[in-house]
Amino acid sequence: MNYLEALNNRYSVKKFDPTRIVEPEKLYQILEAARLSASSMGLQPYKIYIVGSEPVKQQLIPAFYNPSQISTCSHLIVITSKKHLEKEYLDGYLRHITEVRGTPAEQLLRFKANIEGFTKDQNFVQQHWAEKQSYIALANLMFAAALEDVDTCPMEGFRADALGDVLMLDREKEQVSVTLALGYRAADDAFQTLKKVRKPTEKLFKFI
């Protein structure tokens, strides 16, 4: 399938077919697209929870304003983002670069100073910066799922505290950015027949 056909075929599913589970091999490919996501300075300041357990999904239903996706989806993905860029995190990242690329630590000092510089800028807001990076991962998940013919619904309408309780998040360190239900559309989900509403080219783009 051409990728534009896949994106045209995608819509935010309101009701999934609860009898269909996303095949593990497809799920891992889709997740790999998120792992390969670009992020600012490569810092990947987020974590991705994949809830396939039926009892846990049931527990999560009250955390959402619209429960129909959670109660019918195959997997619920919860993306959290880092509240702080701790020294240990940054040091671990730099060590990882050295391990993977063989770059001597001394050669990374300027890169480290750059990261420390921009994170100390008065206009830098850690949580928003980390959330934005997590949305790139979200988009890669949706795009890859569309290519795999797996349906999705991204959701921002959740009670973060309730989600945090069930997933036992470390609230000092992470916050829920966004969530994504995965599965296969139910045959009677009426939204699949609606035409896609997008801004026309001339309103969205300006060529200079």
Next chain:
Amino acid sequence: MNYLEALNNRYSVKKFDPTRIVEPEKLYQILEAARLSASSMGLQPYKIYIVGSEPVKQQLIPAFYNPSQISTCSHLIVITSKKHLEKEYLDGYLRHITEVRGTPAEQLLRFKANIEGFTKDQNFVQQHWAEKQSYIALANLMFAAALEDVDTCPMEGFRADALGDVLMLDREKEQVSVTLALGYRAADDAFQTLKKVRKPTEKLFKFI
């Protein structure tokens, strides 16, 4: 090309081949992927500027902390996001839904109330919400470009005021979210030979 191969092949280009221009048909396909991006409530609270003009690109160089991408890329994309969700914008969006889908305006009243409700919530920060949506479009551009074998470099290191001056943005209404250079990697861009550094699966994902 398999999409994971394409994402693995992607890296943030530091120097493009200045003699190669992205073919218009490829550019339009890539932009169409951004136009089809999902966004919260479908509101697409952003605009996408595509700078192909050489003199304008030259003018934009001082707006970036790292000029090498701007001076060598084929096209520079600047994504701005809306600072306010004006009544007219929302009304225009609802009218557009009615035009495209034939949904009677009365049937959209609850949807409208929902949008007004969440945008008035005390935890809602318009600018961050809009920026996050624009990052989904950014990610779709990078993903589609990778599939088209077009190289990219996303950049957050810019002086928004300087960009706004050159592009004559309406600063009351829009702010620069993020930028993306498009083109083809230069043969001597050393970064293309470096191994990709990404968190291992067990650190990024938690299966529940």
